[in-house]
Amino acid sequence: MASDSRLKKKNKVWEIGLVVLVAALTFLFCWLQPLYALDKAVSDAFYRSFYAPDPRIKIVAIDEKTLAAYGNPQNWDREIYDRLIQTLNGTDAPGPLVVAIDILMSSVKNGETDAAFAATCAASGNVVTAVNLLYRDKLAEARDGTIVLEKNVVDQVEMPFAELADATTSGFVNAMIDGRDNYVRCAKLSERIGMQTLDSFDMAAYRVFCERTGRNLSLPKTGADGTFVVQYAGRSGTFEIISMADILDGTVDPRACSGAVVFVGAYASGLQDAYNVPAQRGAMMYGVEIHANIFSALLSGRTALPAQQWLYGLIAALVVAAFWWFGKKLKPVAAAAVMAAGIGGTVGICRLLAGLGVITSLIDIPIWLILGYAYILISGFLAERHRRQEVVSAFKQYVAPQVVEEISKSGSFELNLGGQARSVAVLFVDIRGFTPLSESLPPELVVSILNRCLEQTTKAIFQNGGTLDKFIGDATMALFNAPIDLEDYVFKAVCTAVDIRSGIASIQSELQEKYGKIVNVGIGVNCGTAVIGNIGCEFRMDYTAIGDTVNTAARLESNAKPGQILISEQVYEPLKDRLSVTPVGEIPLKGKTQSVFVYQVDEILRT
Numbered sequence: 001m002a003s004d005s006r007l008k009k010k011n012k013v014w015e016i017g018l019v020v021l022v023a024a025l026t027f028l029f030c031w032l033q034p035l036y037a038l039d040k041a042v043s044d045a046f047y048r049s050f051y052a053p054d055p056r057i058k059i060v061a062i063d064e065k066t067l068a069a070y071g072n073p074q075n076w077d078r079e080i081y082d083r084l085i086q087t088l089n090g091t092d093a094p095g096p097l098v099v100a101i102d103i104l105m106s107s108v109k110n111g112e113t114d115a116a117f118a119a120t121c122a123a124s125g126n127v128v129t130a131v132n133l134l135y136r137d138k139l140a141e142a143r144d145g146t147i148v149l150e151k152n153v154v155d156q157v158e159m160p161f162a163e164l165a166d167a168t169t170s171g172f173v174n175a176m177i178d179g180r181d182n183y184v185r186c187a188k189l190s191e192r193i194g195m196q197t198l199d200s201f202d203m204a205a206y207r208v209f210c211e212r213t214g215r216n217l218s219l220p221k222t223g224a225d226g227t228f229v230v231q232y233a234g235r236s237g238t239f240e241i242i243s244m245a246d247i248l249d250g251t252v253d254p255r256a257c258s259g260a261v262v263f264v265g266a267y268a269s270g271l272q273d274a275y276n277v278p279a280q281r282g283a284m285m286y287g288v289e290i291h292a293n294i295f296s297a298l299l300s301g302r303t304a305l306p307a308q309q310w311l312y313g314l315i316a317a318l319v320v321a322a323f324w325w326f327g328k329k330l331k332p333v334a335a336a337a338v339m340a341a342g343i344g345g346t347v348g349i350c351r352l353l354a355g356l357g358v359i360t361s362l363i364d365i366p367i368w369l370i371l372g373y374a375y376i377l378i379s380g381f382l383a384e385r386h387r388r389q390e391v392v393s394a395f396k397q398y399v400a401p402q403v404v405e406e407i408s409k410s411g412s413f414e415l416n417l418g419g420q421a422r423s424v425a426v427l428f429v430d431i432r433g434f435t436p437l438s439e440s441l442p443p444e445l446v447v448s449i450l451n452r453c454l455e456q457t458t459k460a461i462f463q464n465g466g467t468l469d470k471f472i473g474d475a476t477m478a479l480f481n482a483p484i485d486l487e488d489y490v491f492k493a494v495c496t497a498v499d500i501r502s503g504i505a506s507i508q509s510e511l512q513e514k515y516g517k518i519v520n521v522g523i524g525v526n527c528g529t530a531v532i533g534n535i536g537c538e539f540r541m542d543y544t545a546i547g548d549t550v551n552t553a554a555r556l557e558s559n560a561k562p563g564q565i566l567i568s569e570q571v572y573e574p575l576k577d578r579l580s581v582t583p584v585g586e587i588p589l590k591g592k593t594q595s596v597f598v599y600q601v602d603e604i605l606r607t
Contacts, residue, residue: 015325022368023321030313030364037181039363044183044278046347046362047354053233053296056097056260059241059288060084061267066245073103073271077110080248082117084264087247089124093258097212100128100205100295102173102265102273102288106158115163122167126212128205129165131172131198132158133191154193171204175275175287176227183276186227187294189219202294209261209299220303221357229359231302232279232293239292241267263292307353307360319346320368327376339373342366419533419546425480425493425525425571426550427466428557429457429500432520434474441515450474452507453519460499464492469544475557479545482532490527491575491607497523497565498604505563523565524556525601552596555589565601572599578606 089095121127134156265288266273274284469477481489528549586595
């Protein structure tokens with residue numbers, strides 16, 4: 001009992017340790033995100049929720065048609081941009097609310113046309129121009145005097161040329177590219193540069209829009225790094241796109257941009273201003289269209305924040321640990337239902353949080369729940385296989401091989417204390433003449449002869465599908481129709497008795513010749529109801545039968561003469577047409593108040 005208790009305690013400690021380890025690994029998994037690219041691919045699809053953007057947002061594209069008409073934008077004189085602003089504002093209708101030009105104009109090209117362009121922008125009061133920031137890692141001194149490496153520190157600022165910078169609102173156009181998979185999901189409102197703060201290009205456009213429309217400036221919440229997640233309005237082509245060439249040559253009436261927020265930028269593959277975006281995996285989106293999406297997100301409040309990774313990891317660890325702990329106590333179907341509910345709950349909560357503006361990982365908890373379910377299945381399979389091996393190991397010592405195979409296949413037999421009433425045939429066989437044999441021969445030889453006799457007995461029992469219950473010194477007890485059903489079991493019990501008698505007879509001549517000794521057997525067979533099961537205690541049990549049926553069979557054997565097989569009337573009646581018997585008559589049996597009519601089996605007439 002003590003060893004059993006220690007084993008249970010050891011198993012419990014192992015289970016607790018495993019769950020703690022799984023919780024720790026889940027937390028690290030959520031924190032380190034080794035499957036980041038896969039998670040983002042799933043998240044991009046799951047959280048994608050396109051919406052109809054404000055129709056006032058338009059894109060004036062420097063597209064292939066514009067390139068064909070005016071050449072490479074790097075070689076353009078600023079007069080082209082000057083003409084674009086004048087054309088958009090020079091109608092009888094109100095001009096655009098905002099014109100945001102996503103083209104870097106840091107150098108002076110032509111003093112006269114540059115100045116004219118700056119003057120036009122100043123007169124318009126609605127132009128936003130691009131700033132480019134150059135970042136680098138650098139060493140800096142911390143407050144405690146130590147030297148630390150600061151990453152992504154603004155090193156240079158490429159502003160528009162001075163006159164244009166004074167005439168327009170500027171903002172940086174740097175895309176916030178996710179370094180782990182090169183997708184643009186986030187944006188910044190502003191960047192700290194020395195003692196000053198510079199708005200992003202989209203924030204600058206949003207600020208001008210609010211000023212010109214009288215709208216309250218509503219800023220989204222940002223994370224510790226100043227970024228927020230952008231919800232894209234749609235794939236490429238969601239916003240109205242107008243070729244810049246069509247505006248300049250009059251093909252498109254500039255009044256189409258009246259009251260609009262116009263983003264001007266590259267929209268041709270040769271201009272190398274395209275990025276991976278979650279809105280359309282596998283196809284890039286031009287930078288000017290990304291800016292339009294960010295502005296639309298600011299305008300409609302469709303922004304979000306990533307969940308705190310440490311908090312998410314802690315919650316995931318608790319959920320997964322609970323499933324690993326309690327799931328093992330469930331049946332596979334129930335565990336599968338709990339796993340499915342856990343995954344469904346995770347998806348539902350993620351969707352709910354997304355509605356509240358919080359983006360969380362989708363795959364971490366489901367992955368660990370699936371791993372937990374796999375562990376439950378595998379550990380259950382191994383435990384069941386171990387249990388079956390225990391059953392087979394226990395039964396192969398006293399059950400016929402075909403019976404052991406049947407038990408192993410069914411897996412329904414439990415090695416538990418207790419029994420059940422069952423109709424069986426019981427056979428007892430005892431070796432006659434063994435005592436004088438043991439007194440006259442060396443012990444080693446006696447054991448060898450006993451083993452040969454018992455082997456012959458066991459072989460006959462197994463060949464007839466019986467169960468070897470136990471050896472009792474030089475006696476043997478066998479059951480038929482237990483632990484599994486055996487067809488024609490009463491007849492097979494009698495056949496076993498005849499086979500044992502024949503087998504022992506074959507040994508007699510050898511013993512007579514070598515040692516001048518003779519052994520024989522006395523056999524008793526009875527049938528009826530007995531209590532069958534494991535009897536004993538938790539740490540030592542025997543599979544056996546008890547009851548009057550068993551006692552009667554034992555008494556028949558004790559009354560049998562050498563070479564005699566005695567059967568009860570309960571055995572004889574169903575088999576009388578198949579056996580040749582000699583009636584012995586009623587004989588008193590020890591422990592029974594009434595005599596039992598007994599028959600001697602002479603031979604089997606037919607099977």
